[in-house]
Amino acid sequence: FMPIDRLNIFSDAVFATITTFMVVPLKEEVQSYDVTEDLWTSLVADWYRFLVFVISFLIVSTLWQDHVWILQKVEHVGDVGLILNVLLLLVASVIPFLAALMGDFYRYPLTSRLFGGCILTLSVVQGIMIALAFRRSKMLSDHLEGDKTKKWMSVEFLSTAGLKIVLSALSIGIAGASVPASLVLLAVAMFTDWICIIVIAVYRSRKDQSFSTGIRTHLCRRFVFEDVDIDRTQTFTDGVFIIVATLIILDITADSLVPLNGKMTEEALYEALLDKKEALLAYISTFVTIGMIWYINYSMVYYIQRLSRLLLLFNRLTLLFVSIVPLGFQLVSLFSVEEAGTNENIAVQFHCILILFTSVFQLLFWVAAHWKRDKHIASSLGGLHRKRIFCLLLVYPIASLVIFCAAFSTSVFKVNTIHAVELSIPFIFLLIKLIIELVLHKRDSQ
């Protein structure tokens, strides 16, 4: 038997890698934009690429979440489980390719069928894993041994997997008739766990004295009070942040040198590299911004002692937007040329919207954790540190909103302002820290 911990970390890291790779086709597409054309028009024309990105993000992060649910119930993994797990990861890692294919050939039923086939395979593998875990009860954690809980748990897990198989098979079937409908079905298939939980709650509270109290108890238990593995969430989150922050250097490495000529003089090379400093500056800004957003996440999760399904949802939404943040930086540095005119302002606004959504979902995570605070947050969090975290959480929403509004002015917005703001935010964080230290020091000396 293999210890579950290393398998979990390994799987989390693979899922995080797959999640972040899906933004690559978007980045390739954005590079081909004409800077003189209106940016909103170009972005809107690519709506289906963004839709496919969101749906594939939803699919991979749900897959990860299901993996956490299943393995949270398991104590040991045998060889068959190990092989199924590798098969799951291998099939899942093809999703970025299928998503890119889908973006390029949106109207072809074939791509939609391939995508559905991939999800169907994944659901079948998951179903086998669940069946295996519940059959060999020695693999289950001890706290699940209560017969009634175990029975309902197995009903819920198997019906979730079954419904997912049915929906993805249906999605393949109707791809010929309508590609959008097939995509919608795949998206719905990602909420089968919610659907099954609600249906089971309704069924179980049928016999209770008060239907509405019963259903609220059942739903509350599953959505608010049930633990999600915090360590695994942290590994997955850290993995996404790390790869998103460093993925841009890969772009600079692979592509930025192509226009340079191998036979140029040393001076010409120096000039050419100076031209690349925009890209390098954009990289440093992205790295710092994503590092700071990670730092906020780290500060919050440090005090979280129980992670509910609701909190996890906000965490996933944060990750969804974080993984597009490099796209915003890319657009900003792409449109920072003179020919772009006021298009530069639109690029800045797009960038601000991404940062705004990321930081607002972080804020919602923390606000949601304060509802039933004693369950979610460790009692060691004092009032002062709570204020500090709220201050940190407000910096990015305010900064991005101010820049967003300022970019409406007709004068051409300088992209360097963005970099100046982004690179000054660590100092604001340090200032907040310093003020807290001073207050603590004053309080101690009194």
Add this chain to the structure above:
Amino acid sequence: FMPIDRLNIFSDAVFATITTFMVVPLKEEVQSYDVTEDLWTSLVADWYRFLVFVISFLIVSTLWQDHVWILQKVEHVGDVGLILNVLLLLVASVIPFLAALMGDFYRYPLTSRLFGGCILTLSVVQGIMIALAFRRSKMLSDHLEGDKTKKWMSVEFLSTAGLKIVLSALSIGIAGASVPASLVLLAVAMFTDWICIIVIAVYRSRKDQSFSTGIRTHLCRRFVFEDVDIDRTQTFTDGVFIIVATLIILDITADSLVPLNGKMTEEALYEALLDKKEALLAYISTFVTIGMIWYINYSMVYYIQRLSRLLLLFNRLTLLFVSIVPLGFQLVSLFSVEEAGTNENIAVQFHCILILFTSVFQLLFWVAAHWKRDKHIASSLGGLHRKRIFCLLLVYPIASLVIFCAAFSTSVFKVNTIHAVELSIPFIFLLIKLIIELVLHKRDSQ
């Protein structure tokens, strides 16, 4: 104060990501090879790209190793330490770009100066981190409190960092005169820890009664008996394996669709995708091969209770070759066309050499662990499991040697043979496992 664990895992993952990104410029270069030209000639003509790859791998993995050394001595990290750490990671993540630049413009002193400047910055940041750690002794682990050990430790650490600064500054200075000499100096700078340990051992054993016994004691203590953090080594190793295994899907995602035409018919798209099945098969083979090599690593490290500098060296060499394995698969699928003729055999041989080196260094790791076995290997490892691990370790060297020799035959070698062999190896592993289970079962029933 921040707990050291999450910082360590975060840094390990960033270093692993940077390490694997360095193969990207090699992959881009290989894609432009002419399949009708002799492959050995093309590869030899790119010797400096491979040299730059090896040197940058050496630099990043030494950087990671130094990070482990420094933080192994530290208990807590304050804000200044945290910022220095982020700065270190940020500067380190530019190395893949500088390596790509170096590969493209090998003869220009400017690229060599930029590379040297990057290493100089990193060495200075490391030096500040070390000075900080030794000044605030409350940050040091308790077992280092012995005054004499601490003094020599600080001398060793600071002289290592100082020598590194001097060598990289020198490397920038002589870049104008000779680019190769500047590169050699950078490579030497990566062994400053070894140099300092040896010099200090000679100095300290000067006063001992027997010089040769004294020096052997000192060196043995630092090279063989000193612990390296096994958890961090595992995180770094896993990170490299995961990103190497999945990086190819990024290639397929970003590049493989370019030749397809957006206005083709559904049938034409289907045909075009069938042509891509080679690339997908190569991906699956790579994923499976790297997964199996990871499994061997996992099986060995499971029983390792003490990791010495020597074992770490073999681990790093394994990782060096693992990170080029995808290049071998890429060449094999690139040269599997009819025009390539016997070039296909050379591609297969190149692939086999990579697998051979990877697996031989894994074997050497295990053999080295058997020297002073009671120190390195947990006593829980029975004779049967030791045999199993040796069997696993022999599969890849034998398979790659056999295919390498078979590829010398003048008949054109079919690339599918490679995939068939690679995909059958998991079954060989399962067979070995089955035999062990049978023997154990028989032994139990006796």
